[in-house]
Amino acid sequence: MSNALAQKLKDKLPKSEPKAPKGPEAKQVRLKLVYVDFMSALKMSFLLGLAQFIVVVVGTLLLYLVFVQTGIFETANSVAGEVLGSNSFDINSIASIGKTVGAAAAVGVVNLIVITVMGAICAVLYNAAAKITGGLSVGFTNQQ
Known part of the structure; x- marks a missing residue:
């Protein structure tokens, strides 16, 4: 009985035909990168x-808040007081939230300038090297 039922179910399934390729095969193309636009490299x-600036500032702020919530600054104050022999040491006066985020912003701005200048320098250097060597060969394929 189950064989007959299985045969009836198989008969109701649509017949699968061998699939024909859907268009041309993937075509491979080899190109040379001989020029990097200076302004594109500068913008990128x-x-x-x-993005690095935002990550540094937000990351510093979050770490500062975690340190405050977990009591690391109070522990550091007590350890420094024991080592120095006085309880007048206060890490919060040195590392307040404003000073900490301000320092992170200053570092982020310096990094922003350095990354921007380095991107422009890399574009100029690549263009100079591409004139000498003919560029970088790159292979592409067209897949659908």
């Missing part, structure tokens, strides 16, 4: 530097 490196 600026955006990467800006």
